[in-house]
Amino acid sequence: MRIQESMSMYEKLNILTDAAKYDVACTSSGTSRKGDGTGMGSCEQTGICHSFSADGRCISLLKILFTNECIYDCKYCINRRSNDVIRASFTPDEICTLTMEFYRRNYIEGLFLSSGILKSPDYTMELIYAALFKLRRECNFQGYIHVKAIPGANPELIQRVGFLADRMSVNLELPTAESLRLLAPHKTRKNILTPMRLVQNRMEENKQELALYRGAPRFVPAGQSTQMIIGATPETDYQIIQVAESLYQKFELKRVFYSAFVHVNEDKALPARTDEGPPLLREHRLYQADWLLRYYHFQASELLSEENPNFNVMFDPKCNWALKHLEQFPVEINRADYKMLLRVPGLGYKSAVRIVKARRLGVLSFSDLKKMGVVLKRAMYFITCSGRMMYPTKLEEDYITRNLLNVKERIPEEVRNMGYRQLSLFDDVRFGRGLYEKGGSAV
Amino acid sequence: MKTVYVCSDTITGIYSAIYDAWKDRQSEETCKVALKHALEQELFCEYRQVEETEHKAQAVENLIKKHLGRRVYWELYHAALSHDAQKGDAILGTMLAARRIPDSTKIMEHLSHPKVEKVFELSRSVGGEAHSYKGFLRFKELANGVLYSEITPKNQVLTCLAPHFADRLPLENWMIYDKTHQMFVVHEKEKKWVLVWDEQIDRSFASCVSDKEKEYAKLWKSFAKTIAIESRTNPKCQLNHLPYRYRGDMLEMENVI
Numbered sequence: 001m002r003i004q005e006s007m008s009m010y011e012k013l014n015i016l017t018d019a020a021k022y023d024v025a026c027t028s029s030g031t032s033r034k035g036d037g038t039g040m041g042s043c044e045q046t047g048i049c050h051s052f053s054a055d056g057r058c059i060s061l062l063k064i065l066f067t068n069e070c071i072y073d074c075k076y077c078i079n080r081r082s083n084d085v086i087r088a089s090f091t092p093d094e095i096c097t098l099t100m101e102f103y104r105r106n107y108i109e110g111l112f113l114s115s116g117i118l119k120s121p122d123y124t125m126e127l128i129y130a131a132l133f134k135l136r137r138e139c140n141f142q143g144y145i146h147v148k149a150i151p152g153a154n155p156e157l158i159q160r161v162g163f164l165a166d167r168m169s170v171n172l173e174l175p176t177a178e179s180l181r182l183l184a185p186h187k188t189r190k191n192i193l194t195p196m197r198l199v200q201n202r203m204e205e206n207k208q209e210l211a212l213y214r215g216a217p218r219f220v221p222a223g224q225s226t227q228m229i230i231g232a233t234p235e236t237d238y239q240i241i242q243v244a245e246s247l248y249q250k251f252e253l254k255r256v257f258y259s260a261f262v263h264v265n266e267d268k269a270l271p272a273r274t275d276e277g278p279p280l281l282r283e284h285r286l287y288q289a290d291w292l293l294r295y296y297h298f299q300a301s302e303l304l305s306e307e308n309p310n311f312n313v314m315f316d317p318k319c320n321w322a323l324k325h326l327e328q329f330p331v332e333i334n335r336a337d338y339k340m341l342l343r344v345p346g347l348g349y350k351s352a353v354r355i356v357k358a359r360r361l362g363v364l365s366f367s368d369l370k371k372m373g374v375v376l377k378r379a380m381y382f383i384t385c386s387g388r389m390m391y392p393t394k395l396e397e398d399y400i401t402r403n404l405l406n407v408k409e410r411i412p413e414e415v416r417n418m419g420y421r422q423l424s425l426f427d428d429v430r431f432g433r434g435l436y437e438k439g440g441s442a443v
Numbered sequence: 444m445k446t447v448y449v450c451s452d453t454i455t456g457i458y459s460a461i462y463d464a465w466k467d468r469q470s471e472e473t474c475k476v477a478l479k480h481a482l483e484q485e486l487f488c489e490y491r492q493v494e495e496t497e498h499k500a501q502a503v504e505n506l507i508k509k510h511l512g513r514r515v516y517w518e519l520y521h522a523a524l525s526h527d528a529q530k531g532d533a534i535l536g537t538m539l540a541a542r543r544i545p546d547s548t549k550i551m552e553h554l555s556h557p558k559v560e561k562v563f564e565l566s567r568s569v570g571g572e573a574h575s576y577k578g579f580l581r582f583k584e585l586a587n588g589v590l591y592s593e594i595t596p597k598n599q600v601l602t603c604l605a606p607h608f609a610d611r612l613p614l615e616n617w618m619i620y621d622k623t624h625q626m627f628v629v630h631e632k633e634k635k636w637v638l639v640w641d642e643q644i645d646r647s648f649a650s651c652v653s654d655k656e657k658e659y660a661k662l663w664k665s666f667a668k669t670i671a672i673e674s675r676t677n678p679k680c681q682l683n684h685l686p687y688r689y690r691g692d693m694l695e696m697e698n699v700i
Contacts (some may be wrong), residue, residue, distance in 0.1 A: 013662055017669040035610045037633075042611045049684070051695055052580040053671035056680025060578075063670060100661070101655075104590065105582045107663050107694075143611075262674055277674050358553040361544070368555045371564075403554060 007088055012097070015088045019068040019079050020114055022264075023227070024257040027412065028060040028109040028144040030222030031166050039140020039150035040104060042164065047144075048109050061146060062102055066090055066127055070116030074173070074184040075267040076232050081117045084264065085322060089093075089118065092131035106209035110144030110166070111135070112429070116283050121152035129157060132164040143221075151191040155198050159219075164200060167222040170196045175243045179233035184268055200251050201223050223254030227249055230286060231261040232270060238300070243290050245300040248293060258286045295349050296342045319345040320413040322382055323397050329382045329391065334359050343376040346378030366390050378404065447475045449482060450493040451530065457523050458500035459529045460493045464535055465503070471539050471558075476531030504639035511541055512548040521573075522565035523601040532559035572596055573603035580604070582617060583660070584653045584661045591649055594692050601628045605636040620646070660694055667695035 030045030049058040067089035068079045078085065090098075095113070102108045113131065118124045128147060135141045147165040162168055170192055174302040175178045177189035199220060206219035226247065230240065244256040260278035263270070289311065292298040296318070302349050303317050304310070312320045322329065322345050331344055333355060354372045358364060365385050370376055380390040381400045393399070448464050449683025450456035459474045467474070478485070485512070507516045519534050527533075541550035553559045582590035594600075603623050605628045608617065618629045627639040690696035 006456055007523070010662060010665065014665055014669055017666050021670050021672055037613045037615055040612060040614065042607075044577075046574075048574070048578040051693065052681045052685040054678065054681060055671045055673075055675040056677040056684065057671070057675075058684065059667060059670060062666070101659050102614060102663060105578050105584070105659065106578075106592070106608075109578070260675075262672060280675065297570060354554065356553075357549075358554045361549075361553050362555050364555065369558050372554060 009094065011091060011096075012088045013064070016065045016068060017063070017084055019085075019116075020063045020065045020112075022078065022259065022262060023063060023114055024259045025064055025146065025169065025225055025227060025254070025255065026058055026060045026112060028146075028165075030254055031144070033221075035142050035170055036140075040100065041110070041141050041143030043110075043142070044143050050106070050108055058242075059108045059369070061144065062099055062108045062110070063091070064098075065133065066095070066113060066115035067118045067325045068116045069118050071119070072117055072184070072186040072332065074187065075265060075269050076183055077230060078264040081264065085359065090131075092127065092134050092167045095131045096135050096139055096141075098133060099143075100141065101215075103141070105142055108143075109264050110146070112146045113169065114148040115150070117150065121150045122154050125150050125153035125157045125161065129161050129164070132161060136164045136352070146222075149195045149224075151195055151200060153195070155195070158198060159197055159202055162199060162220045163217050164269050167225060167364070168342070169218050169225040169227065170199070170249075172226045172228045172243075172256075174233055175228050175230075175235045176233070179230075179235065183232060188418055194253050194254075196226070203252075210350065220303070223252075225253055225255040225257060227257035229261050230258045230283055232379060235313050235375065236304075237286065237289075238287060238309035240302040241303065243295065244286075244290060245293055249322060256290060258283050268333065275287040282311070282315060284319060285313075289317045297321060297339055298343075314401075316345075318343070321377065323400060326395055326397060326400075329395060331382060332387065333383050333385050344375065344379055344382050346375035346380075346382075445473055445475055445488045447477050447485070447487070447647050448493050448531075449477050449479055449534070450495060452478045452480060453495075454520070454523050455497060455500040456493065456495050457534065458503040459495040459661070460531055461538065462499035462503050463491070463493055465538075469539075471536055474535070474646050476535050478528050478531060481528035487600055495579055507538070511538070511550060512549050515541075515551055518551055518562060518566040521569040521603070522562045524569050525565040526597045526599075529561065530565055533558050533565065533629050537562045553605075569598045569600065569603070570585055572598050573600040573690065575601055576604055577607055579685070579693055580619065581692065581694045582658045583649075583694075585648065586651045586653050588616065588653065591623055592619045592692075593649070594619060595622045595688070597623070597688075599624055599626070601626055601638060604628070605638070607686070609636045654680060664695050664697075 027047050028043070029045065032045040033043040035042040047060060049060050051059040053059055065301060067086070067087070069087045069089060070079045070081055073080045073082055095111070099111045103110070113128060115124050115128060118127070132145060132147065135145070139255065145165045145171065146167040147161055149168050149170045151163070151170060166345050172192060173184055173187060180187055180189055193302065201224070209216040228240070241242045247253045248255055252272070260280050260283040260294065262278045263273050289303055292303065293300065303321060311317055315323070322343065331340055338356050339350060341347055341355060351373045351397070355364065355369070358368065358372065363386055369379070369385070381393050381395070444670065446467070446469060450458040451462040457476065464474045464476065502532065504516070507519060519537065522534055523531050535552060540553065540556050540559060541547040544550060544553060550559060551563060554563060576596060578593055580592050580594055582592045584700050599621070601619060604619060609617070609630055614632055618627055620627050621677050625640065626637055627642070628640055630636040666685070
């Protein structure tokens with residue numbers, strides 16, 4: 001397959017966007033930088049979303065592939081070499097112009113550059129380097145750049161690219177080495193972890209350089225991230241979050257992204273095609289758990305176990321944890337420590353901080369909590385204010401489960417109906433119980 | 444009897460009203476700040492038209508910065524840009540409440556106070572809208588090379604956006620027009636930005652775009668469409684993040700809404 005000489009910018013952009021869309025991360029957060037007045041661009045710590053596409057994902061960066069020509073044959077990937085798709089490549093110049101012109105119209109927050117492997121990892125990395133160098137040094141672009149480090153590329157090259165980018169990521173592709181061998185025959189776990197470790201070590205050194213001299217060039221200031229595909233291989237949720245946890249601990253990653261497997265190829269090694277579409281709920285639960293690991297001081301082993309390896313479909317992981325640990329509740333809002341507040345369903349880390357600050361100045365009541373953004377219809381079963389619950393509720397798993405599942409109701413049934421309830425044949429609380437407990441396996 | 448200080452819906456107006464109330468040594472129960480255009484007549488009140496001056500506004504600004512600190516100042520400033528008619532009252536109430544607590548700089552943590560809570564809420568919504576516009580705003584290049592944008596915000600967010608874009612696009616001539624409040628912010632290359640209002644400007648120049656503009660607009664529209672994964676289509680999620688009110692001014696949403 002050859003690149004057609006006559007291909008217009010419009011066609012190229014379409015092909016290389018279409019090929020890049022399965023990459024998950026589109027965040028522009030993690031670094032804060034003022035413009036220096038000589039070029040264009042700045043970065044905000046929180047990141048900025050510039051639009052939202054029809055699938056509800058944020059468009060923050062110009063997410064494109066350098067090329068969709070690839071020497072590898074990964075079975076899940078649309079760009080695998082055995083697929084008959086139109087191939088195209090950008091030139092470093094084209095990438096620069098496109099980024100600058102989009103940026104000045106405020107379409108995007110920066111560039112997300114990934115690539116298929118053209119000829120060899122080194123060759124591809126060099127092309128990426130050329131594009132970034134031109135963008136940073138010739139166009140004086142100070143916006144956000146997220147770039148992929150290509151496994152197998154020369155460490156020196158990866159380092160050089162790291163000094164031009166804000167964030168780097170190496171795709172883990174699949175949660176375990178076994179799955180990787182099955183679906184991505186040309187990639188090995190070792191090959192993927194090597195550049196990840198390299199970036200980690202270099203970031204550590206860079207910290208020292210910056211401590212010594214504040215004006216030292218910064219290496220990957222927004223940290224590194226990775227992504228893996230969920231649902232293409234038989235790993236359990238427990239295995240997946242354990243992998244994520246160890247990546248956070250051992251590789252100091254900023255983020256791990258999960259990508260629900262989308263069927264783009266037919267291959268006997270892939271799971272059979274169903275009508276259900278990508279496992280979005282599972283992906284959502286994994287993200288929720290991921291936040292619990294990063295911001296809520298949870299351990300993977302607290303959320304799931306060998307015996308119970310998948311997340312509940314009905315409840316988010318925190319709620320599920322709370323229902324299994326009712327002995328730790330109710331929590332007194334005016335006294336509980338910050339870490340315990342974080343574990344209450346319906347309480348986020350922002351509202352937990354607000355509570356800790358506000359209760360120094362007075363006793364908090366339920367109406368105060370509501371104003372602070374606490375989701376009371378969830379939290380009310382687990383908290384007390386000055387020793388009282390919001391409504392007389394029972395601290396029983398079945399009772400809370402039943403009420404939480406009726407999401408539209410704000411107050412418990414008993415309270416609403418003044419304590420009376422119509423008898424019904426299906427009132428037995430154990431009815432349908434297996435559904436909540438084994439829910440995870442249905443995904 | 445209550446005194447109601449009536450002022451215009453500008454930062455200068457609100458701060459001047461606060462200046463007068465402060466000078467008259469009013470307490471929370473005896474005074475109120477109301478906006479001219481949203482005045483609701485009440486019984487047993489004395490209405491006082493505030494004489495609005497830069498001097499008064501500056502004095503109040505300094506007072507806040509000195510005693511409540513910079514962070515509280517930004518909260519109050521953001522609240523003052525809100526479209527809510529109660530904003531003046533909430534700001535004055537917060538300032539009066541701050542006098543009664545030992546460390547006035549911590550007033551924004553005192554969320555159980557209704558006025559403080561109101562300021563918190565207003566500031567959060569203004570800050571949120573300003574942040575959204577940092578992303579959702581679209582420039583188009585006019586034939587003379589000027590980048591031009593129109594937005595329809597609920598609150599007066601222009602002064603929150605201007606420093607952001609001035610830092611980001613220092614070498615460009617750009618302007619943003621707030622259609623709701625008929626205000627412009629204008630930035631000339633390598634100069635400071637200025638806010639322009641009460642000015643009759645013929646906006647017909649905006650339809651004359653540069654040659655390149657159509658090409659990039661087409662590229663962007665197609666990018667925004669292609670980047671979505673079909674099997675994940677989720678309009679509800681998209682709507683949660685990108686409400687309809689922003690879409691009117693967004694290029695890629697033109698024929699989608």
